[in-house]
Amino acid sequence: MSSPVVEQLLRELHATLVLRKRPxxxxxxxxxxxxxxxTALDPATETALAKAAENSLRSLWHGYTSMREEFARPVGAQRQLARAADLFPGLLTGLFPGLPELPDDAGDDPARIQAVIRRAGEEIGRAYGQNDFGRDRLDRAERAEAGLGSLSKRQYNKRFRLLRRMEAKLARIVHEQRRREVTMTGKGALAHALPYELFAADADTAAFVAYVTARGYMRSVFTNGRQRQVYDEVAEALFQRLREAPERTCWYAVAHVHPTAEVLAHVSDEDLTGLLVRWGRFLRQVADLLEDAWNRHPLERDTMIVRRGDDSSTWNQAAQAWNTARAHWFALLGELGRDEILDRVCPGKVPRLMAADVAYWHRMSGGGLHPDTYVWAELPLPWEVLRGEQECPRSLVEAVCARHRVDPVAGAWTAARPAAEAVPFRRTPELVHGVAVADPLMASALRSAGVFSGKGKRAAAQEWT
Structure with missing residues (x-):
């Protein structure tokens, strides 16, 4: 039985799996x-943790970061539910019995919002989804037949319009919640969905998963080089502790965020299969998001440089989520001995869109398009592959990679990603639209002024990427 202090710390660490705390x-x-x-730590772990922790907010004189410490959440329907409580007396107390007032989180729960819309609709003879103001409203005779004769046309219309707006609001909340989940999965894999009981079963497991997830959640930096790698010397020191006590480690929990062959070898086939199914389902969901973004505005596929009208934020979030899910899916197939599936279906990676100024920076510094872009441009679109409309066997991917001098194995086009080498720890920078700024107070001022945003002066926007 752990002490209350240990329990509280484990809860705090678990909470970071859905937040954006600095590593x-x-x-x-x-x-x-x-x-x-x-716990007596070995020298390597103690040194690595101390190196990182010396730059924690608790250790800095200002104790402040200008960057959001959580992923942006959609605005809930609290205001609309409050209005529904006014127009439909007794409705909400009937849906939430025993409560003196509407729960604070009710406006963030799509199921509860939909229940309110359906029950309120029954009170005015409106079925869910009947949103046409000209065709779906009841006329005077129909209102009388439905027992609404005492309700004036103005009062009826007011209630009808509210429910129509609430359905539109519900659709936006569901979309934004899904977008948030895709962003978190792209950066931190399945960490956000890891139950507390699995996470907290072993302190070393919890420490490694929480730290690696925080590294994955770091924001992208405006650069013409590689982004900072997730697996650093602190993660390596924490992982070494897992190696030294494999019988105590919850390897299944670790596999949610770090699917190396070494980790997966400790996981049962049943759990591996469950993860494989889960990632396969997620791949199909993300493929739909990619297809939707593509159909709304097809991209410049040969260069993947942003053009006017491109929804780069949505595409890049979905692309990162696709590549993360694909990497886990490939790793699980290999561990289960089922990678012959890739001989028939081997969907390619999806590159992110690149800003024109970054592309110019690449060219001016002697670089060019990443070779993976050329491979992507020749392969069938991933959603067409998953639906079986286009064939994309491993042999095709290998042929395209050979044509562009890309190693299909090292480049993770036909196999799981190679195990990452630990990189040195570096302090997390304060970023303003991807540009590093030394002082967090200055960063707040620059962000509010719209500096580095590519737009005019405006208030600070929620950060998704």
Missing amino acids: EDVARLVQDLYAAQG
Whole structure:
């Protein structure tokens, strides 16, 4: 039985799986966890954690970061539900019995919002989905027949319009919640869906999963080089502790975020199959998002440079989620000995859209398009492959890679990603639209002024990427 302090720290670490805490702050929590347990750390782990934690907000004089510490959440329907409570007296208390007032989180729950819309619709003879103001409203005779004769046309219309707006609001909430989940999955894999019981079964497991997830959630930097790698020396030190106590480690939890062959070898076939099915389902969902973005405005596929009208945010979020899901799916197929599936269906990677100024920077520094872009441009579109409309066997991918001098295995086109080598720890920078700024207070001022945004002066926007 863990102490209350250890339990609280494990809860705090688990909460970071859906937040956007800096890796330094997660490292500090890990230090606190080991101290509360009285765990004697080996020198490598102690040094690595200290190196990261010395830059945590608790250790800095200002204790402040200008960057959001959570993924942006959609605006809920609290205002619309409050209005429904006024226009339909007794409705909400009937749906939420025993409560003196509407729950604070009701406006964020699509199921509850839909229940309100359906029940309120029954009170005015409106079926869910009947949103045409000219065709679906009841006339005077129909209102009388439905027992609404005492309700004036004006009052009836007011209620009809509210429910129509609430359905539109519900659709936006569902879309934005899905977009948030896709963003989190692209950056942190399935960490956000990891139950507390699995996460907290072992302190070393919790420490590694929380830290690696925080590294994955880091924002992209405006650069013409590679982005910062997730697996660093702190993650390596924490993973070494898992290696030293494999019987205690919850490898299934680790497989949610770090699907290397070494990790997956410790997971049962049943759990591996469950993860494979889960990632396969997610691939199909993300493929639909990619297709929708493509159909709304087809991209410049040969260059993947942003043009006017492109929804680069949605595409890049979905592309990152696709590549993450694909990497896990490939790794699981290999561990289960079922990679012969790739001989028949081997969907390609999806590149992110690149801003024109970054592309110009690449050219001016002697670079060019990434070779993967040329491979992507020749392969069938991923959603067409998953639906079986286009064939994309491993042999085709290998042929295209050979044509553009890309190693299909090292480049993870036909196999799981190679195990990452640990990179040195570097302090998380304060970013303003991807540009590093030394001082967080200055970063707040620059963001509010719209600097580096490519637009005029405006208020700080929610950060999705």
